[in-house]
Amino acid sequence: MNDQEKRSELLNYLHEMQNSHPQQYLTEEVLNSAAQKYGLTKAEIYGVASYYSMFSLKPRGKYIIRICQSPVCQMMGSQSLTEFLENKLRLVAGETTSDGIFTLEHTECLGRCGKAPSMMVNKDVFTELTQEKLESLIEKLKTEAK
Numbered sequence: 001m002n003d004q005e006k007r008s009e010l011l012n013y014l015h016e017m018q019n020s021h022p023q024q025y026l027t028e029e030v031l032n033s034a035a036q037k038y039g040l041t042k043a044e045i046y047g048v049a050s051y052y053s054m055f056s057l058k059p060r061g062k063y064i065i066r067i068c069q070s071p072v073c074q075m076m077g078s079q080s081l082t083e084f085l086e087n088k089l090r091l092v093a094g095e096t097t098s099d100g101i102f103t104l105e106h107t108e109c110l111g112r113c114g115k116a117p118s119m120m121v122n123k124d125v126f127t128e129l130t131q132e133k134l135e136s137l138i139e140k141l142k143t144e145a146k
């Protein structure tokens with residue numbers, strides 16, 4: 001296996017492990033097992049995991065909200081929607097609510113610029129966002145989380 005294949009396999013492995021954890025993050029145990037499995041040091045694994053924004057090294061909520069911060073969404077108001085969510089969820093981007101339901105993150109372009117502003121909640125994409133849409137989505141997800 002060449003270095004590129006090894007890296008690609010490692011990324012797949014980390015993805016799988018993160019997705020299978022209920023709090024959607026990479027635990028110490030996973031970092032250790034990845035180091036062993038791929039013959040790398042833990043520092044090297046840590047370097048990979050912290051380089052990619054899709055990986056998290058701390059526990060996250062049931063719903064990970066990723067608001068697009070790329071230029072088109074920025075122009076269409078993604079910053080004020082982020083602030084709206086920060087106030088509503090009482091956190092700042094990068095944090096998780098104390099009840100463990102929501103994590104708010106930033107993301108790069110989701111490829112839905114034509115319907116900006118856009119965001120993802122876990123694997124679902126939402127477009128043409130407004131405060132009203134966010135408000136009702138958050139309430140719906142809160143109910144579903146119970």
Ligand code: FES
Nearest residue numbers: 068073110112113
């Ligand atoms: S800039 Fe936000 S989806 Fe493309």
